[in-house]
Amino acid sequence: MAKKKAYKKYRTLHLPKAIVDNLLLKLHLGFADFDYKPEIFLIILNEIISKSSIFKKKENYSYKFIPLYSKYLKAKYGNSYPNYIRFLVNQGIIWNDNYYKNKATYYYLFDTNKYLKDYNKLLSIHNIISEDIDTPYCFTITEQNLSESTEIPKDLNNRKNRISIVWYAVKIVITPKNKKYLTSSYNDDSTFINNAPKHIKKMGSHFRNNFKIDAEKAIAFSTTQYFRNIDKAESEEEKLKAYNKYISRVSSIKAIEGGKNLKSIYFKRSKTNGRIDTNLTNLSSDLRQFIVGYEDMVYLDLKNAQPVLFNIILKEHLINATEDLKKEIDQYFKNTINGNWYEHLQELYNTTREESKNLWMKIAYSKNKSYKDDKKVFKDAYPNIYKIIASHKTKDHSDLAIKLQKIESDIFIDKICRKLVEKEIIPFTIHDAVIVKKEHKEITLKIMESVFRDALGVVPCIKEE
Incomplete structure (x- = not known):
């Protein structure tokens, strides 16, 4: 009797061609002096690329570093994980400046030209051609030109730009030995969803089964935008920013398409702040238009969300408050609840609305010793509230942000979403917003208003998109 053929499972990663070519050449030349599993290199690179749209740039840096936590890396890749990181850094595939915080080291990707220069230089030095480079046995690589369905203006479509939009689909065979790092995140999410409270369990299953994107249109939109950003860039720094924005967008789109x-x-709840993190929360806002069925949905979010939710913390300080503090809290309450907080900061600072948002980030979330000149105007206008803000950041400047995020997740996930699911309305969420079908708009608004009235005593400004 013929032996039944074993069914193989695969995980496919979508990565920029220039980076993968650079890696495979250096592995082919024997630069890795340890017993390695080649797919681990790609998984690490995939993590950095996919996370580059989540994390904001570091203070005093013009670009983003992506944190990789040692505890997480060890659990996922084993005790040998430092060898992989060290190789990627030493071979110029990722970069770090030894910035270390909260048990995480921060890493960064270079731009396409750097990878290409390294690649071509090594080919020349070792007198080999690209066809001679070995592809690891566990890989199947397919080249994809992301501009094929994109009408790019001729004046922008030069060869140098086109290089950046060629990607690989790397198909990796899942084995008992590598499934730990190829599928563990998805399996962990499954465990979380299955054991979550009823409303979150329904939200997780609904998200996995129904959240989809028109990838072709989303990538075409992103590619055209990338070419225009490159054309407008006035420095190498701006070009690098455009490139990293582009690769993180494509990575996000491809992850949703792969599903x-x-x-x-992915659909998981942060143990730190209680937020539900998904592919949607990682998706740029201007790509939401490509969500399948979005034309029949409505996006409802709390305007000035974090400043509004800070009122809940301020309420705790009203007990035994001085008259001056009460006046400040009353003024702050009116400006935030009406949705005019950033406009109010505009007037205080005589600046643009966009800059007023950045100023609030500095006031509320930066270290107490940082940006003192920027904080002075607010400190003069709200001296007592400024002291309260500072008091919540004495141990760690991220404490206030985390506390506000916990308040936000309690209101949106544990209250609003629970009530919606009880009404058989399963929403998509983006931290301080929900997306529901247009037919459910009115009942969703009523539920949101009821929850906010309980938390704040009034209904704040809810914006519709």
């Missing part, structure tokens, strides 16, 4: 089949869809 359950590629185990690249």
Whole structure:
């Protein structure tokens, strides 16, 4: 009797060609002096690329570093994980400046030209051609030109730009030995969803089964935008920023497109702040238009969300408050609840609305010793509230942000979403917003208003998109 053929499972990663070529050449030349599993290199690179749209740039840096936590890396890749990181850094595939915080080291990707220069230089030095480079046995690589369905203006479509939009689909065979790091995140999410409270369990299953994107249109939009940003860039720094924005967008789109089949869809709750993190929360706002069925949905979010939710903390300080503090809190309450907080900061600072948002970030979330000149105007206008803000950041400047995020997740996930699910309305969420079908708009608004009235005593400004 013929032996039944074993069914193989795969995980596919979508990565920029220039980076993968650079890696494979250096592995082919024997630069890795340890017993390695080649797919681990790609998984690490995939993590950095996919996370580059989540994390904001570091203070005093013009670009983003992506944190990789030692505890997480060890649990996922084993005790040998430092060898992989060290190789990627030493070989110029990722970069770090030894910035270390909260048990995480921060890493960064270079731009396409750097990878290409390294690649071509090594080919020349070792007198080999690209066709001679070995592809690891566990890989199947397919080249994809992301501009094929994009009408790019001729004046922008030069060869140098086109290099950046060629990607690889790297298909990796899942084995008992590598599934720990190829599928563990998806399996962990499954465990979380199955054991979550009823409303979150329904939200997780709904998200996995129904959240989809028109990837072709989303990538075409992103590619055209990338070419225009490159054309407008006035420095190498701006070009690098455009490139990193582009690759993080494509990575996000491809992950959603892959969905359950590629185990690249995720739905998890942060143990730190209680937020639900998904592919949607990682998606740029201007790409939401490409969500399948979005034309029949409505996006409802709390305007000035974090400043509004800070009122809940301020309420705790009203007990035994001085008259001056009461006046400040009353003024702050009116400006935030009406949705005019950033406009109010505009007037205080005589600046643009966008800059007023950045000023609030500095006031509320930076270290107490940082940006003192920027904080002075607010400190003069709200001296007592400024002291309260500072008091919540004495141990760690991230404490206030985390506390506000916990308040936000309690209101949106544990209250609003629970009530919606009880009404058989399963929403998509983006931290301080919900997306529901247009037919459910009115009942969703009523539920949101009821929850906010209980938390704040009034209904704040809810914006509709």
